[in-house]
Amino acid sequence: METTHSASSPRDGIAASVRGLRKSYGATTAVDDIDLDIAAGEVFALLGPNGAGKSTAVEILEGFRRRDAGEVHVLGTDPETAGRAWKARIGIVWQRPVEGSPLTPLDLVRHFAGYYPESWDPEEVLELVGLSDKKRARVRSLSGGQSRRLDVALGIVGRPELLFLDEPTTGFDPEARRRFWTLIRDLAGEGTTIVLTTHYLDEAEALADRVAVISKGRIVAQGAPATLGGRAEARARVSWTADGHHREIRTEEPTRVVADLMSTFPGEIPDLSVHRPTLEETYLRLVEEPGADTQESLAANREELTT
Numbered sequence: 221m222e223t224t225h226s227a228s229s230p231r232d233g234i235a236a237s238v239r240g241l242r243k244s245y246g247a248t249t250a251v252d253d254i255d256l257d258i259a260a261g262e263v264f265a266l267l268g269p270n271g272a273g274k275s276t277a278v279e280i281l282e283g284f285r286r287r288d289a290g291e292v293h294v295l296g297t298d299p300e301t302a303g304r305a306w307k308a309r310i311g312i313v314w315q316r317p318v319e320g321s322p323l324t325p326l327d328l329v330r331h332f333a334g335y336y337p338e339s340w341d342p343e344e345v346l347e348l349v350g351l352s353d354k355k356r357a358r359v360r361s362l363s364g365g366q367s368r369r370l371d372v373a374l375g376i377v378g379r380p381e382l383l384f385l386d387e388p389t390t391g392f393d394p395e396a397r398r399r400f401w402t403l404i405r406d407l408a409g410e411g412t413t414i415v416l417t418t419h420y421l422d423e424a425e426a427l428a429d430r431v432a433v434i435s436k437g438r439i440v441a442q443g444a445p446a447t448l449g450g451r452a453e454a455r456a457r458v459s460w461t462a463d464g465h466h467r468e469i470r471t472e473e474p475t476r477v478v479a480d481l482m483s484t485f486p487g488e489i490p491d492l493s494v495h496r497p498t499l500e501e502t503y504l505r506l507v508e509e510p511g512a513d514t515q516e517s518l519a520a521n522r523e524e525l526t527t
């Protein structure tokens with residue numbers, strides 16, 4: 221029997237909410253008191269180093285792993301007790317589930333489509349992921365990137381309200397990644413909520429409305445990629461060359477510094493560059509410094525979600 225939870229119903233704009241989530245494997249604490257809110261229709265990325273606890277947290281949200289403690293509601297239901305109707309509303313892109321199958325992509329996508337009440341047309345899905353020309357090939361003959369695209373097709377064929385993508389573009393060539401990003405944006409544009417785990421910071425920046433960084437089982441920061449971990453307020457580094465020497469200053473007013481330099485140099489300012497911390501630099505600082513954790517950023521994020 222499915223239980224519903226009015227406070228986390230997708231009608232209220234929350235696709236998933238997690239409070240005080242904990243999970244250990246023997247002496248290893250994989251998830252250590254996590255709180256999360258994922259808004260309906262947003263692309264939410266979970267970032268973190270290997271072994272940080274991302275997969276454990278996501279598998280609990282998907283209903284594939286039991287938690288030790290905490291409250292979890294996904295599409296208004298506790299995944300531990302969710303039934304078939306709930307599962308039909310969720311899409312999961314596994315890490316290579318069908319590698320080596322003797323079937324064709326079309327056979328597999330048709331088969332998966334049969335599980336869902338309102339699935340996409342299998343041929344249309346294969347077109348969307350760029351596999352039309354391989355739809356009658358043997359799955360075992362697909363390249364790594366092509367079989368990953370098939371995984372994506374299988375994850376979306378049921379028209380899920382909430383789609384989990386676990387490192388979806390590993391093995392994609394750059395063009396396939398761009399194409400995949402467009403597909404994800406299209407799905408999000410149609411209202412699908414997307415939870416993405418990725419090690420590619422550029423992917424998180426390109427796709428995610430918000431990201432959460434997990435380190436050693438704890439969330440150390442969450443927010444929009446542009447503002448994560450105080451990134452927007454971080455000082456810019458302005459550098460140039462003068463009299464054959466590299467010059468550099470850190471400033472909160474890079475425009476004023478550049479204007480001053482323009483009045484000093486008659487023409488081009490040699491080797492001028494203005495650099496703000498990238499998402500990757502911010503991420504590395506967050507996972508390397510446990511003290512970077514700020515309750516402030518978590519509270520601000522919750523506020524962002526409720527406004």
Ligand SMILES: Nc1ncnc2c1ncn2[C@@H]1O[C@H](COP(=O)(O)OP(=O)(O)OP(=O)(O)O)[C@@H](O)[C@H]1O
Nearest residue numbers: 245248249250268269270271272273274275276277
């Ligand atoms: N079934 C399991 N039994 C025992 N320990 C496990 C199990 N699954 C995960 N762990 C441990 O729990 C911790 C978190 O693992 P998890 O797979 O959730 O991390 P992750 O962030 O997804 O890592 P990755 O980026 O490498 O996929 C790790 O220390 C891992 O070794």
